Amino acid sequence: MPVSLHPSPIETPVSLLHAQSLESTIQLHLEACLSWTPSQPNAQPLWSAVRAAATNYMMSLFTQGKLLGTSPSQAFFVKCDQTTTTQVDIDHSIANLLVGFASTKPAEFSTIRLALHTAAPNL
Structure with missing residues (x-):
């Protein structure tokens, strides 16, 4: 009998499914709303x-009670700047977005990193 390295849906705790679903939802929404990059x-x-754009979306999740924390700064962070996007990234037309958030179930902090395609640099 083969052994699975992944738990079956029955064995996966509901709180873990919630966190994975929220992470997937956030990633899909951000990819769609940033498709103009x-x-x-x-x-x-x-x-x-x-x-x-990312902060507005994360703030809407916070106000809906989908993120843990008493303030937005406790519930999530959004970074897209020279600390997430290096000159090499710029040369390769990539802007890096880093979003961290505190999921209500389980109570842990997760991060999503998106590599957004941008216009080619003027050489």
């Missing part, structure tokens, strides 16, 4: 717009 130059104005 390939038309933009990879620079500070893009990073600012990406942060604003």
Whole structure:
């Protein structure tokens, strides 16, 4: 009988399914709402717009009670700037978005990293 390295749905705790579902939901939403990035130059104005869009979405989840914390800064963070996107990334038309959030079930902090395609650099 083969041994599975992954628990069956019956063996997976409901809280873990909730966290995985929330993480998937956040990732899919961010990918969809940031689908416009390939038309933009990879620079500070893009990073600012990406942060604003991601922050708005995460704030909506916080106000709906889907994230743990008494303040937005406890519940999530959004980073897209020169600390997440290196010159090598810029040269390869990639802007990196890092989103961390505190899921209500289980009570742990998760992170999502998205590599967003951007307009080719002007060489």
